[in-house]
Amino acid sequence: MGSKPHIEERSGKGLTPLSGSRRPTTGRGKAESVLVLGGGLAGLSASLRLLQHGMRVTLVEKRPFLGGRAFSFRDHETGEEVDNGQHVFTGCCTYYVDFLKAVGVLDRVYFQPRLRVEVVRNGRAGVLASTPWLGRFHLLPSFLRYPHVGLRDKLLALYGLTKAGLADRSKHGAALDAESCYDWLKRHHQTERTIDNLWELIVLPALNDSVRDTSADMALMIFQEGLLSKPEDAALGYPTVGLTPLNGEPSQRCIEKAGGELALGRSVRAIRVEDGGVTGVELSGGRAAKADAYVSALPFGALLDVLPPEVSGSPFFEPASRLTSSPIVDIHLWYDRPVMDSPLAAFLDSPVQFVFNKSLIQGSNGRGQYLCISLSGAWRYIDRPKDDLVEEFGAEMARLLPKAREAALERSLVVKETRATFRSAPGAGKCRLPQATPLPNLFLAGEWTDTGWPSTMEGAVRSGVFAADALASGSR
Ligand SMILES: Cc1cc2nc3c(=O)[nH]c(=O)nc-3n(C[C@H](O)[C@H](O)[C@H](O)COP(=O)(O)OP(=O)(O)OC[C@H]3O[C@@H](n4cnc5c(N)ncnc54)[C@H](O)[C@@H]3O)c2cc1C
Structure with a gap:
């Protein structure tokens, strides 16, 4: 799979490795006890950061394992570690890279030396790739050769990309949040064909929704941060191990080593609020x-379910009740022989969106090949019977990949995540809450809080760091 030459240098203002013993107290100057509710990436990064601030941390998670929406399980038949959904990140995800460094697992991700994605349409493969020495124009040479957009449309797309790069999100954030990405693209003269063959290719997997259902603001954010900045920001990273050995398990070890406590398998039933502050939480099993x-x-x-109604319905918290979620369906297929050569490919003329070659990415397990089809914005599939999906997508793979026609499908698994990500729909931006709340001892993390990022591992880790820092600095 090659090396990962520049990932070591990536760093945000995020987590740093924790020493075994608790560090001196920072922030408000006294070691406070903090209950962190929820053990996804946001709760894990908040816990690690609070421990760095010298605080006493207890993390409560309802499931018996950590990692939240980014987890994996062992498939009993193949022995393979299977993710609940293929997770990918890009070079601009500096807080997530810092998180991986802090928990000591940076060697468990593969990082492309430069962006390279094969895009197939009607059997013809094109490539979108970075050229390293061209700075923010790194995609230009591959885009000029890209076969799935005609010359006139390419000129219009270059105009659209330039406008996307120049859009002032800080000045026009509210208007861009209210507008759909599709309307923005049409306003900037993009044709239907370019929208389908270029813009949707990027927006759908990144925001887990169609350009028609996402806000222009979030779409412009991913273009500006991911594609139209430095070449190294666009390179893709993906785990070479399952998500639980990547995120949940090493974080658990780090938190425990630094003196944090874990209460796994405990649900938060209610957050008690009295006299304008949180006075405790009620947990499953009648505990508090x-x-x-x-x-x-x-x-x-x-969160809204466990807050008292007068708090969840208050002007500060109420906007969160207008957030919604979008689904992802992953179809895992094990063939008796190799059917695909590249590590990942996108398909434009097919319901198959992206296919990940897990045998290549996670290391081969036997003679066959394990592929994962990742379906974003999977509204059409989420309620379909799993067997139907395997039949439809098995046939589609045979149409798309000649070698799959001869191969036998030995095993299949479908994982549906109904609430995979919060929806970056038009208007969602103003429903995301800041990390500090009007309750002076309650802080919010979670990828859905106001991080400026869409629903990603990066957004989740950022939210945890921001919440912990807000708490440590006493802000509200
Ligand atoms: C299939 C799929 C594919 C994805 N692909 C990507 C991708 O390619 N790249 C990317 O960056 N991101 C991707 N994401 C999104 C990413 O996984 C999430 O944005 C991120 O993991 C959210 O983390 P979080 O900590 O904010 O929330 P969560 O992970 O949801 O964590 C919340 C935690 O709270 C716990 N909890 C809930 N209720 C209670 C309660 N009452 N008491 C105690 N605990 C409770 C939950 O069990 C959970 O562990 C994907 C997500 C899915 C599902």
Whole structure:
């Protein structure tokens, strides 16, 4: 799979490795006890950061394992580690890279030396790739050769990309949040064909929704941060191990080593609020827990469910009730022989969106090949029977990949995630809440909080760091 030459240098202002013993107290100057609610990436990064601030941390998670929406399980038949959904990140995800470094697992991700994605349409493969020495124009040479957009449309697309790069999101954020990406593209003279063969190719997997259903602001954010900046920001990274050995398990070890406590398999049933502050939480099993401060890293729906109604319905929290989610379906297929050569490919003329060659990415397990089809914005598939999906997509793979016609499909698995990501729909931006709340000892993390990022591992890790820093600095 090659090397990962520049990933070591990537760094945000995120997490740093924790020493075994607790560090001196920072922030408000006294070691506080903090209950972190929810053990996804947001709760994990908040816990690690709070421990760095010298605080006493207890993390409560309802499931018996950590990692939240980014987890894996062992398939009993193949022995393979299977992710709940293929996760990919890009070079601009500096807080997530810092997180991986802090928990000591940077060697468990593969990082492309430069962006390279094969895009197939009607049997013809094109490539979108970075040229390293061209700075922010790194995509230009491959785009000029890209076969799936005609010359006139290419000129218009270059105009659109230039406008996307120049859009002032800080000045026009509210207007861009209210507008759909599709309307923005049409306003900037993009044709239907370019929208389908270029813009949708990027927006759908990145925002887990169609250009028609995403806000222009979030779409422009991914173009500006991911594609129209430095070449190294656009390179793709993906785990070479399952998501649980990547995220959940090493974080658990780090938190425990640094003196944090874990309460796994405990659900938060209610957050008690009295006299304008949180006074404790009620947990499953009739237990209760108290701390000086609280960080909720729960999904928005779960948080609103456990807050008292007068708090969840208050002007500060109410906007979160207007957030919604979009689904992802992953179809895992094990063939008796190799059917695909590249590590990943996108297909434009097919319901198959992206296919990941897990045998190549995670290391081969036997003579056959394990592929994962990742379906974003999977509204059409989420309620379909799993057997139907395997039949339809098995036939589609045989149409797309000549070698799959001869191969036998030995095993299949379908994983559906109904609430995979919060929806970056028009208007969603103003429903995301800041990390500090009007309750002085309650702070919010979770990828859905206001991080400026869409629903990603990067957004989740950022939210945890921001919430912990807000708590440590005493801001509200
Ligand atoms: C299939 C799929 C594919 C994805 N692909 C990508 C990708 O390619 N790249 C990318 O960057 N991101 C991707 N994402 C999104 C990414 O996984 C999420 O944005 C991120 O993991 C969210 O982390 P979080 O900590 O904010 O929330 P969560 O992971 O949802 O964490 C919340 C935690 O709270 C716990 N919890 C809930 N209620 C309670 C309660 N009452 N008491 C106690 N605990 C509770 C949950 O069990 C969970 O562990 C994908 C997500 C899915 C599902």
